[in-house]
Amino acid sequence: MDDQPIITKFTPKKPQGLIVVITGNGKGKTTSAMGMALRGCGHGLKTTIVQFMKGDLYSGEWDGVKMLEPLVKLYHTGKGFCGIEGNPYAHSEHRKNAQEAIQLITRILSADDCDTLILDEINNALQLKLVDLDQVKNIISSRPAHMHLVLTGRDAHPEIIELADTVSEVREIKHAYRKEIEPQPGIDF
């Protein structure tokens, strides 16, 4: 395009770590968190992603984020299946995985080695009692002040919404699977 405008790069006078919650029943919560990781790269920011309750079904972001190394790191924890039909694992096993993820997060917070920490599906993990409300509140209160925290997943707890700075609810208006269209790679996983 000719006649391009001058590009301004905004710099906040007061940088501060935000608490962002992405909840709701629609498509685009994890996807949105992945977009923040990508966007952060453009600013040279480091993002660490801890995914709860995922691990059985391949999702494109696992290899996608490798293209963003070393700025972005992703850990997927859990066995999958939790809270869905055909779940072959006991609640205690899912909880054990989620508790290991909490320990991992505690180490990440102590090391203070990222600008944005994404806790993918932690809202569901809380709802399903794989982690405790006090554990999530403790993550929020103990994080370094500069660090953004992004918490995704359905059914965000009201106390977490209260603590957050920015909260979006992604609502399903329609979804292809209701027309019996199968999940499509790149779009759905």
Next chain:
Amino acid sequence: MDDQPIITKFTPKKPQGLIVVITGNGKGKTTSAMGMALRGCGHGLKTTIVQFMKGDLYSGEWDGVKMLEPLVKLYHTGKGFCGIEGNPYAHSEHRKNAQEAIQLITRILSADDCDTLILDEINNALQLKLVDLDQVKNIISSRPAHMHLVLTGRDAHPEIIELADTVSEVREIKHAYRKEIEPQPGIDF
């Protein structure tokens, strides 16, 4: 984590291009589209992103997607400012830019050289009469059957929602800027 489950990679029996609309007034529409581009990379899929009405204010995804080259390409078109206070440009100038973007999209569709085509903020561009409903419907009907089309932006047109397979509405529950917190890089732009 020990005792990892076996990872399954789902392959649809019937691959098909989906029409996805991400609309609403909340944070996470463009971000979600960027996440789909990243996710596609994990499947080796090519994504082209055409951004409408952006161009004056730096956003992290511009450099972020360069790390995903050659799988992802991004074109930002427009002058920014459209529909917001302090807009120094005439409507005709914004429309000229948006019409150039439509020509670019037509060339991309003819060349059939991507798996996912993201039309970022095209819903707003339609609402602001920078593009016409027939033009957007024509893009949808003339795309190759395998190609996913993702249309983002507020105020998605009811006819476009009708044509879509998957539609999410991102609703603002709260936003940091209402507490007079400045936009933060990596999260807000």
